[in-house]
Amino acid sequence: MQIGTILERPLGPVFASAPPEEVALSTRVRLARNVRDLPFQARLNEEAARRLIDRVEAALAAPPPAEPALALFALDALPPLARQVLVEKHLISRELAEAPAAAVLLSADERVSLMVGEEDHFRLQVFAPGLRLQEAYRIADRLDDWLDAHFELAFDDRFGYQTSCPTNVGTGLRASVMLHLPGLVLTRQIGNLLPAIQKVGLAVRGVYGEGSDAEGHLFQVSNQITLGPSEEEILENLQGVVETIIAHEGKARKLLAESMGRALEDRVMRSLGILRYARSIDGREAMERLSDVRLGIALGLIRDVDLRTVDALWVMIRPAYLQYSARENLSPERRDVRRADVIRRHLGGAL
Structure with a gap:
């Protein structure tokens, strides 16, 4: 699996292949875990953090059974823009993107993201389309068992899993x-x-x-x-x-x-018209206009645009994704122009 493939597509296969839902876009289940024989992440020096990443890579020699295959990517090997794209896609956090020694394990379908070196040693994330909490948790639970088989996790019989932040204990x-x-x-x-x-x-x-x-x-x-x-x-x-x-x-x-009535239809169609014809648009306005369009699709007012197109555009118009896809750093003004270009192309607007 190449990291470039993940960075270039706005939606992972787990979302792109699922029927979109009108209200519940996605589910995420996240587990915070720490290794017992290491200091918590805030007190972990860079050398020890890198050794933890090596231990995780070694554990991949015995991958979790019946789960998506995971590939490890060291974040310091990725340029800052690539790391920010992963943040925009929710595959890593802002904190992990800025950590000096950190890694992420990703599945090819982008269902699973295991962050190594965030606030806790491990932040295991499982994603699912729509409202599917039980489905996401079942996968997370099995991956948690895999972690437990390779690492002695910090656990207290009274308080449960020990975490860096008290609000995650239990x-x-x-x-x-x-x-x-x-x-x-x-x-x-x-x-x-x-x-x-x-x-x-x-x-x-x-x-x-x-x-x-x-x-x-x-x-x-x-x-x-x-x-x-x-x-x-x-x-x-x-x-x-x-x-x-x-x-x-x-x-x-x-x-x-x-x-x-007609006022709502006017609002929706005005937003669609602006998105289809604008030559420059900032991120906040684009998000609001796309929200109107998504609402219009759900209400049957717009029939030539589908919900997944809007969902993909919500990622594609983000600053890092715009620049990564352009293969260059762009000023805010040039980002606004490129954002409008991308939206027009995907909404069938005037080029």
Whole structure:
């Protein structure tokens, strides 16, 4: 597997081959794990960090059975732009991209990403299209067993898995679902919903997690509590809340269509027209316009564009991806021009 293939395609095969969903775009299950005989990552020197990567590479000689094959990529061997593309695709975190000695293990279908050397020694991520928490967790659990077979993981009988941050102690499980919620935003219901979600132990963040904005009406909903409830209880709670949010979003979209009528159609088609004809567009506006188009597709107002095209464009218009695909560093102004070019080509606009 070549890293260039992963960097060049906006969507991995696990997403590109699956039928797109209107509200729940993707699921991620992440497990935080540490090796017992090493200091936590914050106190781990670079030499020891590199030895850990060597140990992981050696473990690949006995790969996990019945799971996607994993390939290891040392991040210091990749140029900064390539690392940022991996961040934009959620395959690694910003912290891992900046670490002096770090690596990532990836499956060819981009379903699995095992980060080595982030806040914890291991951050195991499994992705799935739509709302598929149990499916993603089953794979993560089997890969966790593989890690446990090769490394003595830091575990306490009382507190569970020991992690660098106390908020991850216990199961070490963070599960999240990426949701497209334009209906709740445009009907101004999102402000009432968010506090209710937080009261049941969940967090709502933007497209790149903590500290990021909800660009394009994209929200991540994830568990906050890792100590106390079992993995199954965490997943069941998140599943139930997400299903409720999806139902509310459906009602909000119906309300929008009934109350706005022609005004909603005008908004959607104006956004499509701007995207098809603009010669320069910044990232924030492009995300908002693409959100309108995605909503229009879901409501049957746009019939010549599919949801997967919009999902791919959300990656393709990101700063690092734009520059990597252009094979050069671009100024913000030139990025805006290239972004408009890319969008026009994929939405059938005027070239």
